[in-house]
Amino acid sequence: MSRRAEIAGLRRLAATALDAYELDDPRIALIAHRENTTFRVTTSTGREYLLRVHRPHRHGRGVDSSAAVRSELEWLVALRANTSLAVPDPVRTVEGELSTKCSADGVDGSRVCSLLRWMRGQNRTKSARPVHLRRVGQTLAQLHNHGDLWRPPDGFVRIRWDREAFFGNTMRYGEVDAADCWKLLPPQLRSDFERVADEVGRIMRRLGEGPDVFGLIHADAHLDNVLFDGGRACLIDFDDCGFGYRIYDVAVALWEYRHRDDYSDYRAAFINGYRAHRPLSDDELRHVDPFIAAREVAFGLWLVGMAESRPALRENVASELAFVERGLRMVLDGGRR
Numbered sequence: 603m604s605r606r607a608e609i610a611g612l613r614r615l616a617a618t619a620l621d622a623y624e625l626d627d628p629r630i631a632l633i634a635h636r637e638n639t640t641f642r643v644t645t646s647t648g649r650e651y652l653l654r655v656h657r658p659h660r661h662g663r664g665v666d667s668s669a670a671v672r673s674e675l676e677w678l679v680a681l682r683a684n685t686s687l688a689v690p691d692p693v694r695t696v697e698g699e700l701s702t703k704c705s706a707d708g709v710d711g712s713r714v715c716s717l718l719r720w721m722r723g724q725n726r727t728k729s730a731r732p733v734h735l736r737r738v739g740q741t742l743a744q745l746h747n748h749g750d751l752w753r754p755p756d757g758f759v760r761i762r763w764d765r766e767a768f769f770g771n772t773m774r775y776g777e778v779d780a781a782d783c784w785k786l787l788p789p790q791l792r793s794d795f796e797r798v799a800d801e802v803g804r805i806m807r808r809l810g811e812g813p814d815v816f817g818l819i820h821a822d823a824h825l826d827n828v829l830f831d832g833g834r835a836c837l838i839d840f841d842d843c844g845f846g847y848r849i850y851d852v853a854v855a856l857w858e859y860r861h862r863d864d865y866s867d868y869r870a871a872f873i874n875g876y877r878a879h880r881p882l883s884d885d886e887l888r889h890v891d892p893f894i895a896a897r898e899v900a901f902g903l904w905l906v907g908m909a910e911s912r913p914a915l916r917e918n919v920a921s922e923l924a925f926v927e928r929g930l931r932m933v934l935d936g937g938r939r
Contacts, residue, residue, distance in 0.1 A: 605635070605913060611708025612639045612655050619653065619715035622695040622702040636912070638841065643717070650720035651693060655713050659774040660841070661761055667714045668703060669759040674840050675700040675716060676755060677818065685748050687741060688829075688836035691719040723829025723836045727858075730825055732871035737835035738828055738855050739875025742820065745837070746848050747880055749818030763821055763846030765806050768896050769799035775907025786906040791923060794930050795902065798895040805892055809847065815886070819846045823855050849886050852876070853893035860894055861929055891933040898930045 609632060620628050620643065627646035630653065634640050637660065643651040661670035675692040679700075682691060695702050705712040726734050766772045771781035784792060809815050820827075821842040829836040852872070859868040869890075876882050902923060909916040 607708060609635055609639070611706055612713075613641070615704060615706035615709050615713055616641050616653055616655055616715065618704045618706055619655070619702055620717075622697070622699075622704075622715075623693060623717055624696050625649075625651075636908075636915075642720070652690075652718045652720055654716050654718070654841075656715065656841075658711065658713065661759070662767070662772050663774050663779065665759060665761075668701065669757060670761075671701045671714050671716055672699075673754070673758045673760050674843055676758065677752070677760075677843060678840060680752055681745070681748060684752065685744060687744055687748075688721070688723075688831065688834050690721060690838055690840065693717040693719060721829055721836055721838055723831035723834075725826070726828075726830050727825040730868075732867045734825070734828075734830060734835070735855065735859075735868045736871040736875035737830070737833070738823065738825075739852075739872040739877075740879055741828075741835045741837055742823055742851050742855065743876040743878070743880035743882075745820060746817065746851070750813065752818070754818075760818075761821070761842065761844035761846075763819065763844055763850060764811075765799070765803045768802065768900055769795075773903075775904050776909075776911040778907035778910050780903055780907070783903040783907040786910070787902065788923065791902065791927050791930075794927065794934065795899045797934065798892070798899050798930070802892050802896045805889055806847070809889075815849070816847055817845065819843065819848060819851045821846055821850065821854065823851055824858055847889075847893065849889050850893045850896065852882070852887075853890050854897055856890060857894050857897050860891075861932060895930055895933045898926050898933075902926045 616630055625645050628643050630641040630643050633642050638657050639655040641653040643653050656667055656671055658667060661667060678689050678692055681687055681689045692700055694700060701714050701716040703712050703714050761767060771779055773780040775783055787795065820837060820840060821844060822839060823837060827837065827839040829838060855872055856869055859865050873882060905915065905919060905922055909919050
């Protein structure tokens with residue numbers, strides 16, 4: 603199926619999904635067709651929403667997508683009720699559900715869909731200053747504090763970001779099992795990825811999974827997934843949220859700045875913001891670089907897997923993997939360029 607035909611089918615499915623909500627004459631416009639397929643929804647009264655058509659198998663092989671999406675949204679509801687954090691606001695269906703499931707001609711199988719109220723704010727991916735990382739640090743610390751105290755309801759299902767999820771065969775990227783993604787990597791990069799898997803695996807075993815280091819995390823809080831509104835950092839896209847190492851959230855927030863000459867300024871700003879709300883020891887910070895390397899591995903495996911079924915991604919695989927390799931070499935070689 604061509605990309606155009608695929609998107610046309612998903613648009614029909616999205617229109618069907620909106621029937622489950624009480625909206626006034628909604629109009630939809632495609633935002634992105636990558637991990638999930640997302641649409642901006644505008645009603646005749648001027649209200650705006652984000653509709654997500656969730657990719658099957660997004661949350662791991664054999665995981666019930668309906669339960670996983672519902673669980674993500676349950677955490678968002680709790681965060682909005684129990685904290686002052688700016689996070690997405692789920693919209694319930696007319697039947698009171700947090701998601702809906704539907705199908706359409708041109709789409710294989712049914713898809714889980716969810717609706718969120720549109721969040722306002724400015725993306726600073728290309729114009730961030732250290733102060734923005736400080737705000738992200740403040741926000742993630744408060745998110746982790748909430749995760750310490752909140753007790754998920756029965757049936758709560760989210761990814762466990764452990765060694766198997768990062769380096770084993772838990773995940774499925776597009777139509778490719780994670781274990782098969784390793785075979786799609788260039789030999790040298792695969793060797794580097796294996797080295798990271800060994801090192802991070804040892805760190806994970808040493809850290810254990812006690813509540814002081816392991817709990818609910820966002821797992822994708824880089825600046826593409828943060829909006830800045832006034833003095834606040836607004837976290838969006840909780841699609842990867844789950845149970846994992848808190849230091850991984852720190853690593854993801856710093857990931858894209860690791861190669862910069864002024865990285866130390868951004869790192870210090872993030873740490874200062876985080877420590878204003880939650881302890882973060884120097885011993886924990888020793889693990890930031892290994893978990894940045896784990897992030898590079900996760901991104902590389904996702905990329906080669908998704909590119910098998912997404913031609914738009916396939917065109918950039920070589921250049922993206924070269925960038926991954928440069929970033930990986932920095933952390934593997936102790937920060938040398």
